[in-house]
Amino acid sequence: MPEAALALAPSVALTGDDRFWPVEINGLTYAAGGKVLVDGLNFRIVQGPVTAIMGPNGAGKSITLRLIAGLIAPSAGTMSYGGASMPGANQIAVVFQRPVLLRRSVAANLDHALKTYGVDRDQRRDRVKALLALGQLEDLARQPARVLSGGEQQRLALVRALAAEPCLLLLDEPTASLDPQATAAIEGLIARAKADGIKVMLITHDRGQAQRVADDVLFMHAGRIVEQTPTDRFFDRPQSPEAAAYNDGRLLLPSNASNSGS
């Protein structure tokens, strides 16, 4: 892929960041169906390092991601984005565990996103081209997005999220069920986003992936953040028994027995 094609856009401007960072999360709680699914999270998201969110199935990782993105309202707690209670338009982009693609061509999906993000028509054509190149999707530009393979769909969803030129990019298991080559392509895009000053938080169950792309790991268990540790240390010397058990592939029953995080 030619180097020039890799550039997101000449206009990747991080000027909005002053107003976005830091993101402060205080007592973030989410309850549904009579259960507390996310329980009093306190953390701070800082610009720069890639953060992996890890933890067993049902730990509340995806819900936490939706809360941060403002897609669901917390039952309690506050979030602040550079002092504001709501993120600005385009500041947060999300790729879901099961990406939703429009019933349009690959290129039209990207064009739609750019249009939604307020990019003028005359600039969109070039931006679509750059994004197609970034996702190595040029040959598939005219294909209906929904006939793409899983890996191609994930790449499209990821470059579509990058079309927002977000401050914070949230990825929910972006490489689950992808082959090693498709995984490498996604990881390349993550590294690229980081280099462009975009903060990436990704949920992953893949230890190797966390070690390759993440600078630190935020470990969740039964709706709580158990630890946030630099990646190397997380796998060598985790601080919590829950993380140690998770790393060893053991199932540790949560202390909070009412919330058996499967």
Place this chain on the structure above:
Amino acid sequence: MQDFSAAFIAAFTLIATADPDFLEIIGLSLRVTLTAVLIACLIGLPLGAALAVFRFPGRLALTILVNALMGLPPVVVGLTVYMLLSRAGPLGVLELLYTPTAMIIAQTILVAPIIAALTRQVVADLNAEYDELLRAMGSSRAGRVATLIWDARYSLLTAALAGLGRAFAEVGAVLIVGGNINHVTRVMTTAIALETARGELALALGLGLVLILIAILINSALMGLRASAERMAYA
């Protein structure tokens, strides 16, 4: 039997010679039905989309009403429009009774609920699927509706064709408000109904064949739409 074969021959003669009266009836049918379906789309598509996407007071009641109107018997619509447009009715001054406009009004009332109800269903399903993505993108309300209508285009065309099929086949309402007046409001279905009653089978048969052809065309279009939607995984 003799009569029937003679009628068939006469019917084919009408078609083959492009009989002007015969063509006039077909032309009026096309004009009335296509205009009615177009207006019904202009009403039904936005109404259906609004019912699917927006929350407003009376939404549930309106949804039930639209769904109920979908099964409305054409003769009841005809009667209602007749009473509205007749001399003594509230819209009597417009003098629209027994005109093609009256027929267009009646058919619009018949078809708009079908298109609105189908649109609502299709757009609501798609809205549920796209909801989180569009919210994450910060899509505006207008942007959301535009996205949904465009992405539901195959299904919406199907709804419009369903409305078209119903309008072409309909006889009760246009007979009541149009009156089957020769050279003025005579359309295919009303002509068939009355010519058959009078024993004039040739014209009825010829028009019947044309109606069958139209039904085949509409259904071919439907099949084609469905096939291309499936090919592109848009279904």
